[in-house]
Amino acid sequence: MKNIIMAIVCMVSLTGCRDSITKEKQEVTTMSDSMDFVRLTPAQYNAANITLGKISRKAIGSSLRVNGKLDLPPYDMVTIAAPMGGFVRSTALLPGMKIHKGSILVTLENQEYIQLQQDYLDNYSKLQFLEAEYNRQAELARENVNAVKSLQQSKSIFESCKAVLEGLEAKLIMINIDPSSVRAGRIKSTINLYAPMDGFVSQVNANVGQFINATDALSKIVNLDHIHAELQVYEKDINKIAVGQKVTFQTTNTHAKYMAEVYLIGKEINGDRTIGVHCHLNKQDTGLLPGMFITASIDTAVYETDVVPNEAIVNFQGQDYIFVSSGSRQFKAIPIATGNSVGQFTSVAFGNRIDRTTDVVLSGAGNLIGLLKNKPE
DSSP: OOOHHHHHHHHHHHHHHHHHHHHHHHTTOOSSSSTEEEEEEHHHHTTTTTTTOEEEEEEEEEEEEEEEEOOOOOOGEEEEOOOOOOOEEEEOOOTTTTEEETTTTEEEEEEHHHHHHHHHHHHHHHHHHHHHHHHHHHHHTTOSHHHHHHHHHHHHHHHHHHHHHHHHHHHHHHHHOOHHHHHHOOSSEEEEEEOOSSEEEEEEEOOOOEEEEEEEEEEEEEEEGGOEEEEEGGGGHHHHHHHHEEEEEEEEEEEOOEEEEEEEEEESTTTTTTTEEEEEEESTTTTTTTTOOEEEEEEEEEEEEEEEEEEGOOOEEEEEEEEEEETEEEEEEEEEEEEEEEEEEEEEEEETOOOOSSSSSEEEEHHHHHHTTTTTO
């Protein structure tokens, strides 16, 4: 009898131990009976670094992806040409060289420069004589000594010579020769071409000894202080574009992102059915050069929508989810549709599957989806 009682006690004890072990094992498995639920032990919850919060509302925009390139305004691109042809006597220009306004770019030499100065001096001397003769005829006319015709003829010759002299003086100034220096007898056979602005040499098309005509481009200078983005938007999308919209772009050779703003919208459709959109950069960068191809995103509309942090969204078998808290360290995966992103937040659509007062997992969702993936069938 005593042995029977001892056996019953042992069986009860073993059964209790087995139930205790089974209960603990069920808690460690972290899974509820439903495949979209996951339950954590206290240790797992602490290790998962889970942060709970509410779905928030933020202003977020839809965007349009376009291509384009960096460019310069016309006033920041200067072609250097000689107003009067000549042989290149000296130049030190090299592509990429930084230059300052007023520095000598090219020195040209030509016999025609000498002839122009001689013509100026001849007409200057002649004008002195004609002016004196005109004044003499005017004085005689006042005393009724000579005919009015003589005064008019003298005046005509004087003014004609004066006009020629003024034209020659303008030509001298165009080729950077000071007329007062010529009147002082300093005639020279060379002229200098000066930099009209600060910038960089982008092209050099002349070498020493080469004859340059007045229509030839010697070099090209660019000022990189006002680089802008020229975007090409297809005509079907142009109605979405407005002045003041924000633009984010990057070049093809870097992952760095730059900010700009729509400044002008073109009024002509190009042959490829695109319209130019002129954008001003928020900040100039020395790493940007005219002609670089870029890809850009234009924020075409701003609206308020439900958003969660990017890390709150996880993907399982091609579907995006967020986790909501059911209390007692239990979480449910809710399928959602994602929209545009701004900064660290992404817009989400969930229909009526989530109560806005319910806590959602804002961080640590990656640990939960890992448990859900490994859940036994």
